Amino acid sequence: MRDALAKGISAGALRSQDLAAPFQGVRCVTAPRDAVAWCHAYATKMRPDAAFCGPSAARLWGMPLPASVPGDVVHVSSPHSGPRPTGRGVRGYQHDPDNVDIWDLGPLRVFSPIQTWLSLGRMLDLPDLVAAADFALTPSFGSSEPALATLAELHHAVARHRILRGPLLRLAASFAVPGPLSRPESHCRVLLVSAGCPMPVPNLRISPLATLDLAWEPARYGLDYLGDQHRSPTQFAKDVARRELIKDLDWESLEITKTDLYEHPHHVALKVRSRLSERGVAVRPVHPSKFVLPKP
Known part of the structure; x- marks a missing residue:
């Protein structure tokens, strides 16, 4: 307000109900x-x-x-x-x-x-x-x-x-690692590593047309987080084609959503642990009470 007064704006104008006052001494046209x-x-x-x-x-x-x-x-x-x-x-x-x-x-x-x-x-x-x-x-x-x-x-x-x-x-x-492109992808990694899974590679490109959010190369296994952008018909069609490509490359990928990650994290972690073990990757024994559960 001091700057405004110095520029000749009256104190009465600065007290106008038409101006927002986000902080003491600050006036804005819009909040x-x-x-x-x-x-x-x-x-x-x-x-x-x-x-x-x-x-x-x-x-x-x-x-x-x-x-x-x-x-x-x-x-x-x-x-x-x-x-x-x-x-x-x-x-x-x-x-x-x-x-x-x-x-x-x-x-x-x-x-x-x-x-x-x-x-x-x-x-x-x-x-x-x-x-x-x-x-x-x-x-x-x-x-x-x-x-x-x-x-x-x-x-x-x-x-x-x-x-x-x-x-x-x-x-x-x-x-922390370079590579994750979203907050949920980072949350997935913390959950899974805390659950005993080896550290995955983020955003691993397994072909020119397919990248996995998290991947364990020795197991040819990965995880993809499907955000809201995957709801569109165009993206859905791309996801179907991508799914088939991943299978053709002899990879398997678990697709999870916001509900899976934040409402059923134990189920996600136990499923990934199981699939990695089946594919010959050692996982550490961790009690589910020790899993680090992310919040939305």
């Missing part, structure tokens, strides 16, 4: 509609040495997050030398500027991708930490731009100093 818009609105009043972190930074980088993480709360961190950000709709933190890399993402100051992922350790569980790490390690599909981070950078970050929830972040880093 923010998503997490990125909330960040841009808050940036108009943010301290110059502060930066977006946690879920806010993750959404700015495009990292997948569970729907349970609200987008209308901004997560902001300031150096230890200054006050912690506070206010309605603000979750404030403090950081050591000597140990945190801040990047400029357009007009916004944001924790680097690696530092963003570390800051997510405060609030995410193992499957979603792995999904966020996989995203950071995987170049955008069809783009020539490099990935946001490398596996070496990820492992270096969790090993170089003490961090909040360090054991969980180190475990998540041990699962």
Whole structure:
């Protein structure tokens, strides 16, 4: 509001019911509609040495997050030398500027991708930490731009100093791999490896016309997650042809849906364990109570 007053806009106009007030001292013509818009609105009043972190930074980088993480709360961190950000709709933190890399993402100051992922350790569980790490390690599909981070950078970050929830972040880093193109694919891998299956290869191309989301090459066995995009008639026809091609190549693939993964994860894990064993791949004995179950 201070900038608006300096430009000659009256205080009465700024109190108009036609303007949205997402934060104290901020007025917008329209209310923010998503997490990125909330960040841009808050940036108009943010301290110059502060930066977006946690879920806010993750959404700015495009990292997948569970729907349970609200987008209308901004997560902001300031150096230890200054006050912690506070206010309605603000979750404030403090950081050591000597140990945190801040990047400029357009007009916004944001924790680097690696530092963003570390800051997510405060609030995410193992499957979603792995999904966020996989995203950071995987170049955008069809783009020539490099990935946001490398596996070496990820492992270096969790090993170089003490961090909040360090054991969980180190475990998540041990699962992370470049390649998965969706959050559910990462969740599938965490579930299956925690259930004793060997680590699968993500997005393995077994022919020019067939790629498996997860694959165990020695068993010629794979798994495909079918998202909502597979409901269209065109995609359904492609899936039928692809299924036949996989069989012709002497491979087998289990197709699962959102319902399978999130409502019947034990059934999925036990079925994959069984098929891998039948095909000569050793699986570790793990009690079903130890399976890491993902949440939608």
